[in-house]
Amino acid sequence: MTPIVSEEYKEKKRQEILQSAHVCFAEKGFEACTVDDIVARSGMSKGAIYNYFKSKDDIYLALMEGQTHKSRNEFAKAIAERKTALDKLNYLIEAYLDNDPNDEENKGHAIVHYEFSLYSTRNPKLKKLLTERYKDFFVSLLIGIIKEGQTSGEFNKELDPSTHADIFWAMVNGATLQATILENYQYKLILKEMQNLFLEKLRQ
Amino acid sequence: MTPIVSEEYKEKKRQEILQSAHVCFAEKGFEACTVDDIVARSGMSKGAIYNYFKSKDDIYLALMEGQTHKSRNEFAKAIAERKTALDKLNYLIEAYLDNDPNDEENKGHAIVHYEFSLYSTRNPKLKKLLTERYKDFFVSLLIGIIKEGQTSGEFNKELDPSTHADIFWAMVNGATLQATILENYQYKLILKEMQNLFLEKLRQ
Amino acid sequence: MTPIVSEEYKEKKRQEILQSAHVCFAEKGFEACTVDDIVARSGMSKGAIYNYFKSKDDIYLALMEGQTHKSRNEFAKAIAERKTALDKLNYLIEAYLDNDPNDEENKGHAIVHYEFSLYSTRNPKLKKLLTERYKDFFVSLLIGIIKEGQTSGEFNKELDPSTHADIFWAMVNGATLQATILENYQYKLILKEMQNLFLEKLRQ
Amino acid sequence: MTPIVSEEYKEKKRQEILQSAHVCFAEKGFEACTVDDIVARSGMSKGAIYNYFKSKDDIYLALMEGQTHKSRNEFAKAIAERKTALDKLNYLIEAYLDNDPNDEENKGHAIVHYEFSLYSTRNPKLKKLLTERYKDFFVSLLIGIIKEGQTSGEFNKELDPSTHADIFWAMVNGATLQATILENYQYKLILKEMQNLFLEKLRQ
DNA sequence: CATGAATGAGACTTCATTCAT
DNA sequence: TATGAATGAAGTCTCATTCAT
DSSP states (O other): OOOSSOHHHHHHHHHHHHHHHHHHHHHHOTTTOOHHHHHHHHOOOHHHHHHHOSSHHHHHHHHHHHHHHHHHHHHHHHHHHOOSHHHHHHHHHHHHHTTOTTSHHHHHHHHHHHHHHHHHTTOHHHHHHHHHHIIIIIIHHHHHHHHHHHHHTSSOTTSOHHHHHHHHHHHHHHHHHHHHHSTTOOHHHHHHHHHHHHHHHHHO | OOOSSOHHHHHHHHHHHHHHHHHHHHHHOTTTSOHHHHHHHHTSOHHHHHHHOSSHHHHHHHHHHHHHHHHHHHHHHHHHHOOSHHHHHHHHHHHHHTTOTTSHHHHHHHHHHHHHHHHHTTOHHHHHHHHHHIIIIIIHHHHHHHHHHHHHTSSOTTSOHHHHHHHHHHHHHHHHHHHHHSTTOOHHHHHHHHHHHHHHHHHO | OOOSSOHHHHHHHHHHHHHHHHHHHHHHOTTTOOHHHHHHHHOOOHHHHHHHOSSHHHHHHHHHHHHHHHHHHHHHHHHHHOOSHHHHHHHHHHHHHTTOTTSHHHHHHHHHHHHHHHHHTTOHHHHHHHHHHIIIIIIHHHHHHHHHHHHHTSSOTTSOHHHHHHHHHHHHHHHHHHHHHSTTOOHHHHHHHHHHHHHHHHHO | OOOSSOHHHHHHHHHHHHHHHHHHHHHHOTTTSOHHHHHHHHTSOHHHHHHHOSSHHHHHHHHHHHHHHHHHHHHHHHHHHOOSHHHHHHHHHHHHHTTOTTSHHHHHHHHHHHHHHHHHTTOHHHHHHHHHHIIIIIIHHHHHHHHHHHHHTSSOTTSOHHHHHHHHHHHHHHHHHHHHHSTTOOHHHHHHHHHHHHHHHHHO
């Protein structure tokens, strides 16, 4: 018996399922989203989905695994293109300004993301994974920019890059979370004020 | 004729349920935790629980209400005792410094809180409730302090109190969320740096 | 130990419960009406109710038992007062004209009545009881009137009184049922036309 | 790809559920009959039943729909075959003569039907549905026949067809209800006398 | 490999009845 | 007797997963 379908075909199917699942999770939340929802959105059969993933949890996990890799490349490229540390930082903030959770799609992303993060809290392995991802990507991205700014004289040399990287992401996450949870949150305004606050501090 | 049980008795029972529910929610998450879990942990019957609360949502709401009330009173009292706006703000931050999610109990609180907030996202009524609670308590508390500081000359008069109230809470929430989700997060350090950042801005 | 409360007191309480139960059953139906509903309406405690009746079914049964006796006397008296058979028959129909199920209260009565009748269907004893009640009261009332009319020359002597009694009540019940079940049913109009139909036949 | 089971198979299953439900409803009443009862009688799983019907109400509605359809087709065909309006009307009455609730099966039908009608009384949507079904099928069927008779000169042209349609069905329902509720009710005799009564009126 | 009907445990919630006070 | 908090079986419905075709 030789395999009847190619690996590419299978990978394509897998991605289709993941894509559909992501939309569904975002719309209704992981627990509220049913396998039938995913079936409906993907247009595949339930049996097919269970051929590619062994459980609903499994889909969730695969989805998160995949997500980690995504923005990494985008960011890395865009940042490499900017010259000054200030430009890089501003680019980053602007990228998040576009991420306003008052837009339904962004809100969906945010919800899935936070939900999964909270879920990971009860799974040491996942928690470790998320922590590593946070450090290896988000923190080190910012540390790089701050250090660059300090070297070039743009930023105050006495600030601790690591601490301020954490502060930066805490602010972004805080604003995003509030905007996700609350009605009529002035996300963009808040984020811009945070930008001022943060840059003033860095350039002091 | 005579009431069968005292009000205290009933309040005690209520608190027992709330306590048990809180532990369960923290352990498994709000949605994954079943009423039967709460039954098992509380040692009461299912009917008894529904005598005190009309739904699972209702239990959570009461839990939150309780926390808000507790904070409200503590905060109100402590803040009234401080003289200057600066003292008041510092008190608030110190209260949150004690709230370090690296302590298991605080982490439990935080998880339940964020999870339910996310859950509320898909229930307009709940979302509205959370938004009102945020505005009526958290935002207005801070607006009061900022305005007081502006009147007394402690704080810069040109800052918008409302926006900075939002910024303050976004920072606190951001730090708490990160500390909840990530391993070995330097919660206290980050929060203190945020304190500096924020106060410098206000006093500019 | 002598009894502490009088028999009258107990009977009064019983009647109060029955009264409240009747309203509740009418409003929501026997199955949908809860003991708590009856508690709420009667203002008595749940324990008290169970002191007087041993179950919800028991209340229902007592209620029906009581109802049988009620209208009997009213009708008997009013009919005795009319002189001619025609007057008597017209009185009866007019009484039912006032019973329009488009009025909420009448509808309630009707629903409870029919619901119970259907319920009795599965209980031979009750069914027998209802049948006897129907014959001893409703049918014989009408047979009496018809025969009187035949003797006095008002009505056609060749008609079978018993059959026409059945027809009369089937028509009244049919119209009442339809009006109970359907929206915007022209109960009064239909009943009047039935009156014409029936009287024409009798007087032919 | 290929459908797993044929449409006939599914229709057969549906009918099996309906059949089982009908028996259960008749035995215990619509409200007292549980989904588990239907499960037990049908030998299927609960999930299977909810695959075919979305609620217990839905099962009843389908049952009713089915009966209406059956009657509709039978009636339509049989009535089209008769030439005169009188023949048509007589056919209709004869069909109901066969429906004698003294036969257990017919009684079951009747009980379920009336019980559900009463139940619908508290559900505006259902009530509306029942009213529409009554008008669209039962009333309009009879209006058609009466008008035809008026055109052909068989029936009195001055009678209001709509009112007399209501009268007709109230009489049929009244007789059926009485026969369902009471012991030894002379259903056939009463219905025949009603036929005379009604036809005399129409032909006057 | 694909299909989707079938399964049945389990979710939330209700409510008739009991019984300690 | 009166009270009403406690009980827990039972109700409807959902849904992740399996498996015969």
